[in-house]
Amino acid sequence: MKTIIEPFRIKTVEPLRMTTQDEREAALRDAGMNLFLVPSELVLIDLLTDSGTGAMSSEQWAGVMRGDESYAGSPSWFRFRDRMREVTGFLGILPTHQGRASERILFELLGGTGKTVPNNAHFDTTRANVEHTGAKAVDLPIAPAKDPRSRHPFKGDLDVAALERLIESVGPANVPVVMCTITNNSGGGQPVSLANLRAIRAVCDRWRIPFFLDACRFAENAWFIKTREPGQSHRPVREIVRECFDLADGATISAKKDGLVNIGGVLLMRDAALLHRASDLLILTEGYVTYGGLAGRDLEAMAQGFEEVLNEDYLAYRIRSTEYLGEKLVAAGVPILEPPGGHAIYLDARAFCPQIPPAQFPGQALAVALYRHAGIRSCEIGSVMFGGDGRPAPALELVRLALPRRVYTQSHVDYVIEAIVELHARRASLRGMRIVEAPQVLRHFTARFAEI
Secondary structure: OOOOOOOOOOOOOOOOOOOOHHHHHHHHHHOOOOHHHOOHHHOOEEOOOOOOOOOOOHHHHHHHHHOOOOOOOOHHHHHHHHHHHHHHOOOEEEEEOOHHHHHHHHHHHHOOOOOEEEEOOOOHHHHHHHHHOOOEEEEOEOHHHHOOOOOOOOOOOEOHHHHHHHHHHHOHHHOOOEEEEOOEOOOOOEOOOHHHHHHHHHHHHHHOOOEEEEOOOHHHHHHHHHHHOOOOOOOOHHHHHHHHHHOOOEEEEEOOOOOOOOOOEEEEEOOHHHHHHHHHHHHHHOOOOOOOOOOHHHHHHHHHHHHHOOOHHHHHHHHHHHHHHHHHHHHOOOOEOOOOOOOEEEEEHHHHOOOOOHHHOHHHHHHHHHHHHHOEEOEEEOHHHHOOOOOOOOOOOEEEEEOOOOOOOHHHHHHHHHHHHHHHHOHHHOOOEEEEEOOOOOHHHOOEEEEO
16 A cells, blocks of 8 residues: 555544634734744644654553652653663663753763864754853754755765864864764754764764764654665664664753653763763752653653654654655645655745845744744744854755644645645745844744844
8 A cells, every 4th residue: 555544543632723814913923923932722733843742642641640750769760761771772871851951961061161062963952052061063964965955865964074174173182072963953854874873983983082862853763764775674673773872872862752752851871970970960950860850650651652653654654744745845846955854844945935035034934924824833943043143144044844743634734735835826925034132042932023
């Protein structure tokens, strides 16, 4: 059969509110044209993020009921620990309340003034946590990653030659860690090849620098390796996942993505001394090392989620759903970042509305227009998120349509397609934006805008 169906049945439903044009206009006005500030009850299809927005399974909810809330040494902790050891092979496992908590602990230990942290592409909170310590976050994507129309199968790869040059330039003592984000969120949800991870490992070994993964979407990345990388199609996803983690000295994970939960994170480390220091920070700021700021029920849901995400029927449906959205948009002439990524489709805002220059935030303008037209919430990934503070405009101006896991059906996706195609037909009417007020860091979350 060619049709890939959702490998689950719907057991509980939640009503959606059909808003009017006037209601959406009022919501935008009250929110200062920032979709993060729009109440979720006024959103019809919410594609703002795939982080913590997925639907949990019946087995995960059963785990929630089973959760043991002992402060230390809960059975729920041991179930979570054993599952993470089975999946990743790491013995040093710290739970955190979400991925950015793992990042904060890691870079508080390894960052600092004069340090440089390379990555294929830092996402927003990763970059912010690096730079908060005084360190410099440097993106090293391969050349095809900057071309929205390139169909390179692994556009998320890190430029290994550029990594070598960077280390030689700043000195290995000033590179406390090399990061690689799988899949590459800032770069369009594009995967990283196993060959690239092996090459990064070799460079890190040569220079004696730790190698860490930002592994929020490790299972989706492994599915791409299985289906796109030569010589990998016969391997189970679970085996590919294990090799990816075996190549790393540590990892930060937001379990709100491939952990299939609404809250939770993980910090993995091999170095015993570093793990000890991280444990001290965890206790200081998150909670005891066997709960890390989470309830026992959250640990139970995470333990089950990290098992379910490795189901290959689920992964086939997950990646195909995103691909379906991308293919339909491309067929209608809508410019997207190609090929379709794992967790999201990224509209190419610069090509969608070429009349709006980067200084007028075309991605924000497009995201606002999509909500105004159809009640669909998306997220700008461009000059709002990564500009400011004297930084040059990013290479790409994107709008991310992040698909929550196990939430929307094909008819919901068809509605999104129809809305975007309609908006594209009248794209010349879209207007640029200006910032009215914004914080110093992570401005996209709370900045307020006005249309020009």
